[in-house]
Amino acid sequence: MPTKNYADAMLDVLGNFMESDPNFVVMGNEVLGIGPEGMQFEPFQKKYGDRILFPPCSEAAYTAMAAGAAMVGHRMFAHLGLASFTYPAISSIANEISTARTSSGGTISCPVTLHISHGLLHGGGAQHSESPFGMYWNLPGIEIAAPSGAKEVKGLLTTAIKSDNPTIVLTHAFGYGAEDDVPDGDFEIPFGQANVAREGSDVTIVACSMMTSIALGAAEELAGEGINAEVVDLRTLVPLDEKTILDSVAKTGRLIVADEGRMHCGVASEIAAMVSEKGLDSLKASVARVARTDAPVAANQVQEEFISPTAEKIVSAARQVVGEVPAAAA
């Protein structure tokens, strides 16, 4: 399999749809981020320029425009930029995209794909560092994918664009250059199928997007201490693969959820709640959440790190939950 970065993987997918669907449109500025990978857009732009829109800073209006076109039946891909830039578009997303299918009694679909760059930029400060998984998960009717690597970018983005539902795909703003083996051609990863990225027996670490690779790093370190961690990459939040999570917890008895979104009302809280409802009998220790503290992100790396989930914090949480094993169960 060829090695490609996120940016290549995205262009693979967008190019496939450009070829197969004459109505497919890509809209957005800096679709591949503002790093060096942005240059990879040039040949794509040359080839499909007439179906690429560089809209003004009018996130609310162009999100709604993409949604409206999708309601007419066109597949639309809108890159909204960094997560904070989607907040001006929240009315379009929460009031229109999220509700159209239900409000129309199932007669109107909105197959729009909204692509968002999320996460720490290392110094980006309060308005360039957000990971609003929880905020968007709170909206019904929208499928949410958070690919962990270039292969997942390709497979999940393809599924997202093909989906008859509105989809939000959050890729990490710092990840466009990260490489992986990516299959050629048409490659889909079905939604709602989490991936056991590393098998283990002592503790389950659930993560999505770039937290998956951070969790894998933590697992390596834990292995050196004799703690065998299993890492579950969620791949999609909506639909959520509860079974893979519960099966893993049944095996390990311990759960850590690592998430770049905020601690409260986020991925970590939701997974913790689900496991406590449906898998309490499996748990040998309380669930640990390693997520961003509820504070705006300061524009310096010291404070950024203090409030953010890191491999070190996952390792420390793992030591804690493994140490919490009741004597009888050990």
Next chain:
Amino acid sequence: MTETWDAERRRGALQRMLTIRHFEEAVDKLFHEDHAFMTHYHLYIGQESTGVGLMEALGPDDKLATHHRNHGHILARGSDPKKALAEILGRQDGLNKGAGGTLHMSDPELGFISTSSIVGGSISLANGAGFALKQEGGDAIAVGLFGDGALEEGIAYEALNLAALYELPVLFVCENNSPGALGSAGGGFPTSVSAVKDLTTIPLTFGIPVETVDGRDLEGVNEVAAKAVDYCRGRKGPFFLHAVTDRWAGSQGLWPEVVTGELDISMAWDESNIKGEHEDWYRNHDPVLIYARKLLGSDEVSQDELTEMNEAQKTRIAEARDFALESPRPNPESALEHVFA
């Protein structure tokens, strides 16, 4: 009303432009050479004349809302370059204790409210400051600084409508640096994309008076700004100042870079170095050189004095750089200190 500028005031204005220019050159080096910070940044090179000309028209009680391209505004208003540079590096001695960085730098002691990096954020926040100042009954005004791109956001139109409806004492300052910009379609940094060819028709639709000035002309900006400030102080409602500059070549690409080189003040009198790719910039667009030539031409300053003034500001910024690099990083725990009042 038009004030006369004596030599001392002119020198002060030039000095402030030099401070901004060398500050921005230092920011660029701290990023590209020293890797002292990592995030995207926006330089004010080419717009110094607008910032300084505008701030010269304001009073100490006026409030301001700036945006992602704030360095020049904050320095033109008189902030300490040491604290400003420390802020950009995310250090403890920064204006905002390193929590704001380049994108959210603010100086409340000089009247700045929160600095938004969301396009259109400043234009809408300025309305709030204007509303409060009007309520207080004095004659202070609010200034909303923004780029032409802010007029792409829906909130800009809502804000202009509110300002007109409530006759808010807000001076909207649109720094239009789109002329000559590449934009996303040209592979450069995104720039204003509008169906409105003449942006001044936008405020006029709301009945807000507007005036366009050449942003490179410091005293021209000041003259119009002073008139606009009077209008707002007189509680006649909002005013819209449209200052136009060409896009500086260093801000064309996705990452700023001082492609025009460190300011060579001798270009104000010596033709021999004015050449190459950026000849037109040195000759016709660099507001610092334009103003230096003006002062030379009216014999208000000599070549030697210009050299001396330039060196003094270079030294000042070199000291600011040392200060910023030596300033400690903030305590990690203080990340949680200011979430609530």
